[in-house]
Amino acid sequence: MNKIAAIIGGGVIGGGWTARFLLAGWDVIVFDTDPQSERKISEVMKNARASAPYLIDGEMPAEGKLSFAKTLEEAVSQASWIQESVPERPDIKRVVYCQIQVACSKEALIGSSTSGFTPTELQEGASDPSQIVVTHPYNPVYLLPLVELVASPATSDEQIARAKEILSSISMKPVHIKGEIDAHVGDRLLEAVWREALWLINDDIATTDVIDDIMTHSFGLRWAQMGLFETYRVAGGEAGMRHFITQFGPALAWPWTKLMDVPELTDELIDKIASQSDAQSGAHSIRELEAIRDKNLISFLRSLKSHNWAAGAFLNEVDAARKASSNGLSDPDLTKPLALHKGRVMPDWIDYNGHMTEYRYGHVFSDATDAVLTAGGMDKNYLDKGYSFYTVETHIRHLGEMALGDEYTTTSQIILWDGKKLHLIHEMKNKDGDIVATGEHMLLHVDQNKGASALAHAPVSDGLAKLAKAHEALAIPDYSGRSVGVKK
Template identity: 45%
Template sequence: MKKATNLNVQAEETHQVRKIAVVGTGVIGSGWIARCLANGYDVVATDPATGAEQRLRASVEQAWTSLTKVGLAEGASLRRLRFDPDLASAVSDADFIQENAPEREDLKRKLLAKIDKSAKPNAIIASSTSGITPSTLQSDCGRPERVLVGHPFNPVYLLPLVEIVPGEATDVAIVERASAFYQSIGMQSLLVRKEIEGHIADRLMEALWREALHIVNDGVATTAEVDAAIVYGAGLRWALMGPFLTFHLAGGEQGMRHMLEQFGPTLKLPWTRLEAPKLTDALREEIIAGCEAQSEGHSIEQLEIRRDDFLVRLLALLKPYWPAANLDGRM
């Protein structure tokens, strides 16, 4: 990440984000759009796929039910969404551009370069990539200093975390402006200190996912039993405290010091596997069959609604206790 460049930093820092452009309107893109609209912003969306606008508006309307329960900002309206199939036109007047193309490096690099050419000079360009580093993504851009990663979590319109990852060429002022914007739409900005594939949260989730695949593959548990182990155990604690603070409490009065002394040696035991199992046809079918059995009788839309209703209530419960999860690391 670079210090302030020859840009007019004072003008950049005081520049207000008013218009948002969202490129790619799938699950993540539509989530960004719903959150921005709910916080009173004007949003223009663009996507080359046939039927994209109809699917987008249906997704945003479904999310709006939950967002209404959470609370809408003054001026929030679905009418502030405009769809423009032309990429250059869609991003030309935006102050903040969020890219959500499929997770393919070649596609994203070309797309971000096109966005960079069409966007006005003081616009911020963020990618929702879950794993590609920003230095890679910004390498074909004429103004790489205004390109970074802003990685959210599904459903974007409810979950508050966004990982902000600057690249080697990203300007410090851009990072600060991006963080301020994300906070303005109710998000918790987590600045990733060092570029790494998968960032932070996805690397942690991927480790758990790999272990879950081994457990199913070895016949230790079904997909439903693995899910139950998280839902009724670690997941309840993780809603408030991450792994470090959870284990800190496990050490009793001496906290993490005692926990490491007592349980540290188990780190050398073969309790986990680092590499994922081979995704054979048999394992693939077992996982698919298990998930279909778990969700039998419920459509994906019904499951999404149930998930969102739960998250709305959980967020309301979590809010008074949020100091335990502040990003500054203090209680």
């Protein structure tokens, strides 16, 4: 299977898919009937390149090649994945599938971004219904990992498995929804909230900014990390979910909401909503709002990563899988300092001087130390036994500047390993290979069960001994052992 994706319809969502595939290393061919689509996609790409790389701790794949086709047939003929993101009208979508199926490979899969239609509805009149599945993403597609995957009985298990594999390969989380219903799952939930919000505005109970404040300062924050059920379980107190249902269940029958009814979208109501929205957010262009949204999402998601929770836990799994498949770690070149760690300067690493802030150098060297320990054999199993290393002394020299997004690599040299003490030197280099900082560290192996330093055990004792033995042949850097002070 090649890594070529065709994007049919390059608007808000097609543009997001384009960025998602390109940044995952796929080549992308876009077809859109709008002559402005190339300009629009280049703006989406600008936002995506300024945000998506900061979700990844580790190496990004090389970006794929982007091209624009003059015809739909030209776009799809080579593709193994075709993502349809044309307007939400079944008649337009079905014509597009007919055109796609005349020109595409029989092995290709066609994902539809549809927010509401079922695969069976979309497949009507298709020459091969099995190729068409719903792959409903969330905006911005290049940052939010979830895709609702819905298939009709026409699609085989093998095709569904392939769809999951491809979506996973672009760091998305496909959730296979077994039943075909209008609006799948996510948009069903969202529409319920949307309807209620329209009533609140229609009835002059709240304005767009009040509703958004209520969401963003309260339950919106909860939903991003615990969803609905886990949040309510906690809200039930020690008695949990059962108590929560007993307490608030009767309210459902009163009911508090107007969900069975829809306000008529008269011109007057539309004007009211649009002018309130202008007053609330009109000071920013849509592109500015997108950039603000992306920055916030990156910070939320990075925070969830640090707690290894919800979407953050998923992103950590993506990092781990990528690391395991990259070949540098398994068989390092022992005739040189070890090149085990690389990364880029993250948005929350920047200080008021506009440069990488000083304590993040400690962070980078700590990651480099972990990489050495891993290469020496330390793993979860070893840590679970209560054995670990503590850093007891550090000396960092700052020799250059790093800015947002700058890529770096580290090299690490073992100066001493006596079975308990580990003396290490790391050098952090910029893209041009210049040393921007050095870190010299003394670590002690500890037995946490005894709360004391102790000799290391296999495999770490031997693994580090092997690395240290090889590094005996290396010259010790002249700055090793330097202390802070003015040269006389």
